[in-house]
Amino acid sequence: MIGRLEPGSIAAKRGMSDLAIRNLFIIPTIIFLIVFNIFPLIYSLGYSFTDFRASMNAPANFIGLQNYRELLADEYIWINFATTAKYVLVSVGGQVVVGFGAALLLNREIPAKGLVTTLLLLPMMMSMAVVGLFWKLLYSPSWGIINYALGLEDFEWLSNPEVALYAVALTDIWMWSPFVMLLCLAGLSAIPKHLYEAAAIDRAGRWYTFTRITLPLVTPLLLIAIIFRTMEAFKTFDLAFIMTSMESTELIAIRLYKMAFQEWQTGKSCALAYIVLIMVLAITNIYVKYLNKAKER
Amino acid sequence: MAAVTSKGQRLWNRMLVATVFVLVIVFLAPLYWISSTAFKPRSLATTVPPTVVFEPEITPFIKLFTRRVQMRGEVDPEVYEEAEWYEKRVLDAGERFIKDADGNIESSGYWSRFLNSIIIAVTSTFLAVAMGTLTAYGFSRFRMPGENDWLFFILSTRMLPPVVVAIPMFLMYRAVGLVDTHVGLIILYTAFNLSFSVWLMKGFIDEIPTEYEEAALVDGYTRMEAFFKIVVPQTATGVAATAVFCFITAWNEYAFALMMTNSKAQTAPPYIPSQLGSGITDWTVIASGTFLFLLPVAVFTFLLRKHLLRGVTFGAIRK
Amino acid sequence: MNFRELSNRVLEPLSMWVMVLGIVALCQPWVEILHRYGVTIILFGLVGFIVFSHIKPPLEAESDG
Structure with missing residues (x-):
């Protein structure tokens, strides 16, 4: 627990009062966030009940829940949601497998370990858009190095509706497994050595040691990584937008962008935005719950 | 792991270390490829089989700017x-x-986009970190009714999908004439980074014992002076790490920049991919643009390496 | 078991699982009726979660104002 200065102490008598300073420090930030994040959202909640189109001068008509009803009955939107779910499962699943595996491998004495870890973390600090762009170069069917390395001739990755989504997910896995790895490594290095020694004395098998000692102690951090990546994957826009433009890779964020900024169905897109928002808020709540849990340890 | 290691185990260990290095090299191959393409002559960029050994040249960078x-x-x-x-x-x-x-x-558009990126990222970072540090101090040292709810509210603004915020923001910006301006993007990025900076700085400030301030207050400092003369210098590393994280986020941002700008205030991330469609694609030029753009991020990642874990968990995990 | 305990031990985790279920329902590609009501399910879970997570656990509630 952090000690706190009591209001009304000697110092509070001089200069500004603690209460005034607290308000001076906190309130501008909260106002700023309300004006530039919450106010726009209220604004768009209003539009989501209308048939407003930003490209025309026609006034907005109130149509109640019709936008929501239409969206949820729309077969194509349903496909967009399902595509997003598939993408989330593949990319987060891949990141967990690769990241956790890498953490197990790296959790030992390795020459230049600090350098290796930092190098591995480079991709996740980079811009999604730019990474997507240069993976396009790597995926090129005729001269890309991926086809060359795998011995595939002229295999289409990004313009093939069957594979494109997985190709995008693979790039995401490349970028973000180190993130999972970093959190797992933090969990692994916190496991006291004597637990393993005790297990060795008891002649416990590898599997037993893994499921009874390693896994339970890594789980809190691993969960944080999984929830965070799931949320980010649901929001994915840049990567898929840059790499491909097909129906089979149209994630919900891309659909939303097209609806709002290409078809200019402002009212309807606000409604879709709210559906996505509710989903993301739900995941955020779960995320913060586990984040606070891990913090208390 | 166990104290006693047999010969077989040591061999096993050595094999694992070798595997690690092979995997790291495979993992880093894409980065090597994009950097090397940035220095290739155009004729060697798209050969089959791929050219690995070549004489590096600066031509792609000259082409990039003109x-x-x-x-x-x-x-x-x-x-x-x-x-x-x-x-x-x-x-x-x-x-x-x-x-x-x-x-x-x-000159080509690259330089002005790069400059826009710098101006927007630096300004928004400065604003986000300055406001974030003050707010974090407020939350760290004083009681506040519903404190956790306010902190949750602040964090949740970070989680909003950019496209969701962009739709109403675009309409508002259009009404006040902020579309395609530096100010417009700076405001958006500041709002986006502010929550992150509050959470991260709160973690750093929580670690400073309150005794220092209490002593200063007894010595006759006002609370303001104690904050600026004791707390801020103590947390200089924290401020620097937070600033670098905010800078990288703003630098990398694509979705807002795509939707809110089109030329005058456009940053590099939407500009670089847009070069693909224009005329015959010269990959060496795209690669050199990408290389220059990624270089600062790579440098900063190395500077930040000790604080990465803290940053990616919003200051929750401190190690 | 009083209400606080019930809320903390049962209702809060329950509403969390309702949210997860709602997300699954919204995004699954098989049953249309589930997709249609997915958002409603998430909303129920979300409201429940926000309410129940604000009811303080019984013991700490008194000692830590």
């Missing part, structure tokens, strides 16, 4: 003689600069 056209036929030897070294490189590649009436070389 506007050029393909030449038909040979270059006039006189023109070639008079040309500067950088122009010769381009002429060697079979292209020539587009020049205006005064003979000045026209």
Whole structure:
């Protein structure tokens, strides 16, 4: 627990009062966030009940829940949601497998370990858009190095509706497994050595040691990584937008962008935005719950 | 892991270490590829099999900053003689600069986009970190009714999908004329980074014992002075780490920049991919643009390496 | 078991699982009726979660104002 200065102490008598300073420090930030994040959202909640189109001068008509009803009955939107779910499962699943595996491998004495870890973390600090762009170069069917390395001739990755989504997910896995790895490594290095020694004395098998000692102690951090990546994957826009433009890779964020900024169905897109928002808020709540849990340890 | 390691285990261990290094090399191959393409002559960029060994040259970077056209036929030897070294490189590649009436070389859009990126990222980082540090101090040292709810509210603004915020923001910006302006993007990025900076700075400030401030207060400092003269210097590392994280986020941002700008205030991330569609694709130029853009991020990642875990968990895990 | 305990031990985790279920329902590609009501399910879970997570656990509630 952090000690706190009591209001009304000697110092509070001089200069500004603690209460005034607290308000001076906190309130501008909260106002700023309300004006530039919450106010726009209220604004768009209003539009989501209308048939407003930003490209025309026609006034907005109130149509109640019709936008929501239409969206949820729309077969194509349903496909967009399902595509997003598939993408989330593949990319987060891949990141967990690769990241956790890498953490197990790296959790030992390795020459230049600090350098290796930092190098591995480079991709996740980079811009999604730019990474997507240069993976396009790597995926090129005729001269890309991926086809060359795998011995595939002229295999289409990004313009093939069957594979494109997985190709995008693979790039995401490349970028973000180190993130999972970093959190797992933090969990692994916190496991006291004597637990393993005790297990060795008891002649416990590898599997037993893994499921009874390693896994339970890594789980809190691993969960944080999984929830965070799931949320980010649901929001994915840049990567898929840059790499491909097909129906089979149209994630919900891309659909939303097209609806709002290409078809200019402002009212309807606000409604879709709210559906996505509710989903993301739900995941955020779960995320913060586990984040606070891990913090208390 | 166990104290006693047999010979077999040591061999096993060595094999695992070797595996790690092989995997790291495979993992880093894409980064090597994009950096090496940035220094290749155009003819070697798209060969089958891929060219690994080549003589690096600077031509792609010259092309990156200028506007050029393909030449038909040979270059006039006189023109070639008079040309500067950088122009010769381009002429060697079979292209020539587009020049205006005064003979000045026209520059491509890259430099102005790069400059926009710097201006917007630096300003928004400064604002986010300054406001974030104050707010974090407020939350760290004083009680506040519903404190956790306010902190949750602040964090949740970070989690909002950019497209969701962008739709109403675009309408509002259009009404007040902030579309495609630096100020518009700076406000958006500041709002986006503010929550992150509050959470991260709160973690750093929580670690400073309150005794220092209490002592200062007893010595006759006011609370303001104690904050600026004791707390801020104590947490300089924290401020620096937070600033770098905010800078990288703003630098990398794509979705807002795509939707809110189109030329004047456009940043590099939406600009670089847009070069793909224009004319014949010269991958060496795209690669050099990408390379320059990624370079600062790579440098900062190395500087930040000790604080990465803290940063990616919003200051929750401190190690 | 009083209400606080019930809320903390049962209702809060329950509403969390309702949210997860709602997300699954919204995004699954098989049953249309589930997709249609997915958002409603998430909303129920979300409201429940926000309410129940604000009811303080019984013991700490008194000692830590």
